[in-house]
Amino acid sequence: MGMVKTIGKIVMQVAILILISIAMNFLAQWLHLPIPGSILGIIVLFTLLKTNIIKLTWIEQGANWLLAELLLFFIPAAVGVMKYIPLLEHDGVRILIVVISSTVIVMVSSGLVASQIAKRKERKLS
Numbered sequence: 001m002g003m004v005k006t007i008g009k010i011v012m013q014v015a016i017l018i019l020i021s022i023a024m025n026f027l028a029q030w031l032h033l034p035i036p037g038s039i040l041g042i043i044v045l046f047t048l049l050k051t052n053i054i055k056l057t058w059i060e061q062g063a064n065w066l067l068a069e070l071l072l073f074f075i076p077a078a079v080g081v082m083k084y085i086p087l088l089e090h091d092g093v094r095i096l097i098v099v100i101s102s103t104v105i106v107m108v109s110s111g112l113v114a115s116q117i118a119k120r121k122e123r124k125l126s
Contacts, residue, residue: 006061013062016054020045 024044025037033040048054081088088095 010061010065013059014066015062016059017045017062017066 021038021041024041027033028035028037028040045054045059049056
């Protein structure tokens with residue numbers, strides 16, 4: 001019975017996250033905002049968590065499950081690339097250079113930001 005309860009809890013938490021996502025996509029479209037609904041959803045969810053309107057425990061297991069299965073969300077995009085084989089044959093090397101360089105830039109900048117945050121936390125604790 002404990003397993004069913006845990007699965008039900010995760011399903012409800014994922015449903016909450018999906019509802020926030022759908023609502024923010026609708027709001028961004030309705031207000032003609034230049035910000036994608038997904039980014040708006042992240043900002044709203046972060047704000048709700050920081051103000052304790054939504055408790056982390058209310059969405060934590062569902063968010064962890066989504067993160068664990070994140071790779072599955074890229075499969076449709078990878079399959080969709082197959083429609084553009086002629087483009088890849090023509091500009092594939094340039095696209096590959098952009099993808100690799102942007103990935104390196106994101107990794108380096110994320111590492112630097114995380115390092116700075118860790119140093120601030122160390123100073124704060126000292």
